[in-house]
Amino acid sequence: MQIVKVNAKVVQDNTGVFIEIPILLDEKKEVIKPFLEFILKLKRDGKSQSTVSNYTRATQLLLEYMNANPHGFSTPQSMFETFSSRLYTGTISEDGLDPSGLYWLPHSKQVARLHIYALSQLTDWLAEKYDGVLMNPFIKADTHTQRLNYAAWFRKNQHDFLGHIKNKHINSTVRYVRSMQGKHSLGKQMQDAIEFPENQFEAFYFKGLGGALDRRVALRDKLILLLMHGGGLRESEALHLWIEDVLIDPFNKNSVKVRIYHPEGGKAPNNWRGRSGKTTRAAYLKEKYALSPRNDLIGKKHVGWKSRVTDSKDEYLEVYWFPTIFGEVFRKLWQDYTRFMIGIERNHPYAFISFHRDHKGHPYTLNAFHDNYRKGLKRIGLKPSKADGLSPHSHRHSYGRRLRRAGVQEIIIKKCLHHASLESQVIYTTPTAKEVTTSLNAASAQLLTSIAPVERIGTPSWEVLTIHGFSDIDPKGLFTGQNPKLGQSNDY
Template sequence: MRGDRSHVIAIVKTRDGTLPLLFVDGPARGGIMREQVALVRHIAGQGYSPSQQMKLTESIGRFCDWMQLAEPGTVPTPETLPVILRRFLVARYEGTVQRDGFDPTGLFWKPAKAQTVEMDRRHLNKLSDFVAREFGYFPLNPDTRIEGYHQGREAVREVEMVLSSRRQQLDFLGHVAHKRAPRPLRAIGPVSHRRPQREDDGHAFPLERLGDLIANEPSVVKRMIFIELAFGGPRISEALNHFVTDVLPGTHRPKLFPDDQPSDLPLVVLADPVASVFTDTLQFSTEDRRQYLRRRFDMLPRPDRPRRGDPLHAGWKGMLYDNTNLLVSQVYWSHPEWARTYWRLYSELLEIRRSVPKGVRESHPYLYINDSLRRPEFGQPIKIHAIEKAFVRACERIGLEPYRGKVSLHGLRHAYKRQLRMLGLKSSTRQRCMHHVSPDSQDIYDKAAAADINAALQAVRGANGQP
């Protein structure tokens, strides 16, 4: 790809592992960015993988490119740095090439996905927090705000960035002379490998009571949610981000996941609620879900809504995607009969949706709605606290004390994990089923195909006498 760069990343082998080192050009001379080196050593000691260290280094390097090439004459100050950062994030999101093919910055950046831009912002924040703490650099006022960088979005984000006056080597924005009183540096430990995490099913909802819980919930929607969480494993926030079109016959699996096979079990898609380009049909375009929601319904994705004050907010933690081009994954069913029950309930939900007033029905695309005819919110996207209250009532009906011990809504996801272990699936396959973003599952050469996972599930179910 065309484009100038002001940085080079070198991979250096140490006795404890490898580290990415960032070398950058500057107005005076180039050199290694010692703050970046200290930060990657620190996060390596916390268990961050080489891949995560590299991604953080690349984000810092891109911002250095922006400062040196796109804004060579700009002198950042505590007042102007938020504006500079916003210009950088907008350039990452929209690209730097103009319609006529000319790029005044010389960077020739292509438009990046929203989640990639957000990752850059988080990485720069991490650098700011670290060097302000370890080196005593002067951070911006924590109340400083910049306008959100997403197209058509009015949200704001708090940003802290690092300002330094040191010039022994090319420090991050080192030509800005603002620094807090110096303090002794704390020793940063050597690189260490990630400690293996102990697998624990101690928070799993009692498996023998799952059927009772579902049977004692009168709402079709809430029964579907309980089934999906308990036998498909997503988080509740992920389930609430489903569009109606995210539930499909299993014959469509190869269209979304080319490495999979058709199946008689329903296909439930877990799509990135902001950046996925799988929207309302199997005819894919470049429009992501944020753009689709704004154009079609004039609304924000649920994760973009304020966490406090908006009951329709439903977060998105991120996941290991089965299709990285579309940013989608699928629910891997642990029990085929419960998957078929879910499909029958889905058909009932479609009938309920036909009773929703047309104006309400066409005001949003979400699958899980308030399905109570008596409620004024009938047909509107269901809120997370409504699910939590329904879970409490269902538990009480079957004699369980909610949110005591293992009886929690998130415990349904743990119950799914426990089922996978009982089926005898190996650890890497369980990680894929639960879509955990883990260094152990990042290696593209050891990535299990969707068809392999579904075949493994079918094989172990058959061996255990399940249909």
């Protein structure tokens, strides 16, 4: 039986308000209601769209596996254990056949572990709500696992901002572990935050994104590029920009101040206050345009929000241009761009819009920007590659590393990148592999050309070695050491 995922608008009362979420349909095309209830709970808890998508995919896989194996297991626990194993191994045998009809390829350790965690949470909730049996119950952990759990508990509380008001006693759950946890991924060292090649930026700006045939398209995409490369924004944050959020910089008349407000809780523009007294952007969108915030939508219209901190009680991110010339360039392009927008009908407040004939005036989507970004790279003979820094997010890395190379203090870099903690920016400020190699090469050259003679380490003589002994091959000192017990003549 094929489990189908669809996006649906769910109405829960007579108010006319709906929520758009993914749901699952069975073979009769009927909604799987327990899962629907769980997804509604996740949305009420404020879970992100990516989290909801992971729960949906994991549940879809489990239901498909259960339907393909209706009589193979005696208990829910044994079924879940075997299902978890198939996430890692896939369902295709060595002869290329799969009698179950699933034909799954092996999942990565990271993805499989995420699915196991999501399903554990889901089945716990179902067992509690419907008095069912736990599929992945807790069991007593061994000594090693208890130590790891304690280390995780300690680290979490050590960095908890409100930890001083919490109970400091170790939670009893440290002594327990899930029956099925999933395989641990290999440990990874901190990787370089690959930045966009600075020597390619000018070409990409003028001939890449700037090479679009439609001048309006070129202006729009260059403005977004400036926000990422010169302001350190994520591409999703740039697409939340409203026209009212760009102001003349009071300290530099040739530049602009740009503020990116939280799509829901951010303060509405022009001191707007709704009929019910609300002043948030969510209320403004609903009352003025009958729209929901973009981070609440699903599908191509969705634009996420990642930052956990803002720069003001009005809930906005301030763009700090570095170097400041980027703000001045943005101001000039912005003046031209807004002139093109005057004659275009828009039923929304977003600054960046589509100029495609089929979607003219609609909010610009992330998919469309990524497509134009790839076309811009192609115009200058480059291919998208995260490993080479040729991706939208690499411009944020460039911004962070540029600040570090200029000697800006880490606490200021944290403010510029809108990070919640100093730890978050380690990947942006850690020296790159190239910088480490260059530094070591310079140090090696200095060592070789040093006036002071290099101390040479010679091989000790046998006499010296036997006096000090060999603890690995002669631990009892029978033949070596200060007073060997055997192997030497006695005077008596």
